[in-house]
Amino acid sequence: MLFIVGLFYFRDSRTMLVQYLWSFYVMMQFWLLGRSKTFTWKKTAMFMLLGIVLVIPVTTWTLQAVHGIFGGRTMDVWSNAVVTPIAEEVWKLLPLGLYLLFSRRASSMSLSDYALAGAASGVGFQLMEELSRRWLNSGIIGRTYGYSVTMLGGETIHWDVWTLFPGRFEESIFPTLMTVSHPVHTAMVALGLGLAVRLRKRLTNWVFSVPALLLALSILEHAAYNGQNSLPEWVMTLNDWTGSGYQTKDLFLVMLVLGIGLDYVALNRIKDKLPLMPGDRFIDPLTELWQMAAAFFRRRERFASVLALTRERRELGFSMLYGNSEAELIREKVRGSVQLHYKKAAGIAVLLLGAGLLAGLALYIQSSVSADGTACFSCMFDSLQDWWDRLSFREKGAIVLGAFALALLFVGFWPALGFALTAASIPASGHDIAKNIRDPKRLLTPENAAAALLAIALSRIPFGRLGKKGGGRLKDWLEKMLRRRNKPEPDIPRKPHGDGPDRNKPEPEEPETTKPKDPDDDYVHWSKAKYKGVELYDGRNGALGEFDGIDVENGIFYEAKSAEGLNRIHPKTGRPQQTPQQFTDKQLYQKTKTRINNLLEKAVGTRTTPDGTSDIPTLDDIKNIRRFEFQLDGDTPELRAAAENSLNRLRQEFPDYTFKIRFGVK
Template sequence: MLVQYLWSFYVMLQFWLLCRSKTFTWKKTAMFMLLGILLVIPITAWTLMAVHGLVGGRTSDTWSTAVVTPIVEEVCKLLPLGLYLFFSRRASSMSLGDFTLAGAASGVGFQLMEELSRRWLNSGIIGRTYGYSTTMLGGETIHWDFWTLFPGRFEESFFPTLMTVSHPVHTAMVALGIGLAIRFRKRLTNAIYFLPALLLAWSILEHAAYNGQNTLPNWVMKINDWTGSGYQTKDVFLLMLILGLILDYIALNRVRSQLAMMTGDRIIDPLSELWHMSVAFFQKRERFSSVLSWTRERREMGFSLLYGNSEAASVQEELKGRMQLHYRKAAGLAVLLIGAGLLAGLAAYWQSPVQPDDTACFSCMFDSLQNWWDRLSFREQAAIVLGAFALALLFVGFWPALGFALTAASIPGSGHEIAKNIRDPKRLLTPENASAALIGLALSRIPFGRFAKKGGEKLKDWLEKLLRRRNKPDPNIPHKPDVDRPKEKPDADEPEQTTPKDSEDYVHWSKAKYKGVELYDSRHGPLGEFDGIDVENGIFYEAKSAKGLDKIHPKTGKPQQTPQQFTDKQLYQKTRTRINNLMEKAVGTRTTPGGTSEIPNLEDIKSIRNFQFQLDGDTPELRAAAENSLNRLRQEFPDYTFTIRFGVK
């Protein structure tokens, strides 16, 4: 199972590297792969079950395996892309590389579950001896080769006459055809939609011919021979992909005057992007992730300027929330399935017959775990760590996935020590552990310990500020300034007194280097302004006034605006619109009449991820309302930091 997952991950990685014009992030690509598992597989199975329930027959009949199954599978694999286009309404602003990647990821997820099922149900002496895909008369039929582009092809080894490429290639080819049709439908009329229909029919034909190669009529096999018997599909797809990448970069260069360019670059092309990534990786590794994000975001900005529309921009944040919700549900379901499998395995272990002199114990499981781990070769251990890393990468980022993989390796590698600690908890009461516990208690409970802890935190903050002053950060690298630390309360009954002017890192918005920076769109229309910007520390300053908040309306006798209505409008709605405009609609910056003459450009501020609000009011109701509004922003923009200071005049 692990080996099969690594093969599928390898195929997905190949598509990820080839689709150079992509704007999708890895998480979004992983979402399509998960949908291929959790959406396409059940719908395909239910559809086939419904057909047999209505018509009858067996699943091994020719009309089922060679006619209905290829049609249902090839169509259902396009469902994730169709749902994304329908709900996001971003078809016009997606690159052709995005279409290809979405189709490939859905196909990878589908093929992963198909191959896992084959391995799980594998039986017979030949399959157990030579591999799950080996037959007596046909030799090896499913080929996974490391040095092959898109491994996983279906072809008999002895006297091969036809083959079919893997599910990812078929679905990626049809998805790319859909992208070409959407991109050029205005120039070539709706007749261009004949292209993806033809590609889908070709995929179904190859699939059907392979499944029914000994039972289908001769005329079907003859048509399949005319189309190359499956041997030309990958070549045609690669030619289409090259054409799609060329068209994408030609389109990007039409708006390159509105996009940021690297020093020395005159055009936007994949080779220069790869060159800058390589230079960053080998010379300045701290900038590598920034260059990766910058090149992708530049492409995303370019396609938004070229093909984006107001409808796409208006629903983007709502879509993001919905897709994140679906992603979390899919991830949660996958965790539940994995947990159920582990529990089933443990139940089988506990219920297995034991010898009379054996004793079932919890600690013995960890001893057995390390014994099994120690028997594995270095390659097998490395494969398990790599598999854990690849699996975690579907749900979290790179570093959390790496931590998960190393943790997964450390548990079986320390099984004997864990078992000893379970049998004899007193082993934990070593001098080292006792000293660490006493020190932790002193730092958290004793007044002197608190003083030392706070002194250490201040020293850390001072060193960080000193390093920031000496090493001016790259504007492409997002910054996360220090978040205000809550003060220790001497008495729980005394209310906390907020005195922002006494804070070491407090900077009034009027003291920012850049003030009154306005965004504008492609028509030079205003898109909102920032009161103050600190590019060096990566902070947007926003000044808000709560004067007149408690003013009574003469007709109703109630305040004209509640604190919650005020913060929702001034903090949540305006900031949400400002971020969307900054990332989607803005093409440049300019100073306002009361602003500074020198202002940063758009690319300098797009990487800033910290908003600091300074509010002149300060009441318990206003604090509670502001926290509610900021929590809504934190949920919609998890990669941003939002803080607020009260009583700032």
């Protein structure tokens, strides 16, 4: 709503939308080219936001401090062409430096991640720089020909749809030098830093001279463009030797191709440990793009899964290749302190924003009060649709795209799409909203009443709970009924009922026959097992793991597993801490495999745990048990598929064992 209102009332908001769409377009180009990335879009967007809220203030404070010490003005040559390029190019690397210092998974970044982090920081910086130019250049030339057109130099800042990395700085009349956009410079230096980190063990620490030289090249090109008519001749000559800025983009693209190639070569070294899609012989970007395209055009419901699989597979691979141990405790303490201050600042900002919005709304309503004392609140929506209807199709599309691009900074693809469509539907339905405000009885139509009642009824039915708890039990009950129905009835002779003297004599009861209990017939909760908390120990009295429950008579090991960890969101990544497949591989496959091997090879006896039963079976009593039943409190399609994969691995390695799992067991 604030976005729509801003576009409606403020011309500068529409100017901001134009520049943001250009910056979003540049960011998407880097995102599509970084084929070996493991960063999510949300994490990349955070680097872009840091380029705005962190790099811009730090750069400004640096320049103010320099001028406060040495005097002078920002338009002086030594400031504009020397200090400013150095400060901007160095501080644009600040978000990446903080991430490398404090992030737990910074050691497992791909080379594309380095480039994306640098590019996103540069995009945020350039967004504010170009937005300031658009806002301030309000003269007749700027309004007529564009904000970047000068009287003598023609157009100096170029934004072209068909250009890779638009936003370059180059005069149109007799161009002799240029400088690429901020994102290219920062991405190039960041990628050089990633290559140095990756190759430092083979080439020693001298390899860090590569990112240092790339940073010097960026500063040189920036300085030469800013001071092209004032700097000494030797500086301009040195800039000519390096290509006058025209070779920088090509150099970055060569480095990016090299980085992507090194990433995929490293992944293929451990491809046997990574999940492969059907038809994959190697892990390479072309095959991944083909898999994505095939999923999109043939089975669109798999498209999101394929995207997630390819990215998470790379993330897992680089974590196995380069990941180090957990960050030091001091880093956790600093991160917690930063998060606390961030939450406080965010809370204050929300309160101030809400107070300002309510105050502005109150003033608007007060100014709209008519002579009879009624506020024309509905007129706002009429005016909103009138304005929307006057827009061209291109302008409406730009607003919807802007809302989508803005929302992608904070949420995923589908929520952002919903936000954009909602932003378009509100002004397009202004007249209907105004009519409903003037006459609320219009909502009391039979159709609306029926829809409202149905929505209320559906909202009160606990579908999720029924699906999780009742679905599995209903399935087991149906299977049990079908088994009983298909069993042939036994041929039991029946006594005829006659009128003889023994007709009132009670019939003798048939003796009950004891049959071995079929473990598949009845469900038994693991806590109802006769023996609970049975721990194995080795010859040194060391613990080798425990069984939650054991049924010796029927030969069953019960294992209770909790999937609550799948719902925990990592505070840094914003994603669940582990995937369902990672959870089942660890909890079902790996632990059970270790438990069986310890039971057969290392264990010398059993003992009870503090929460276990006092009476427990001996090691010889349980060594011949060949059945495991896992009872899991979670139940989702993804969790079922992951559990089946893990159990299949157990069945292949231990063919004489039986493995069964029940979902939704609390």
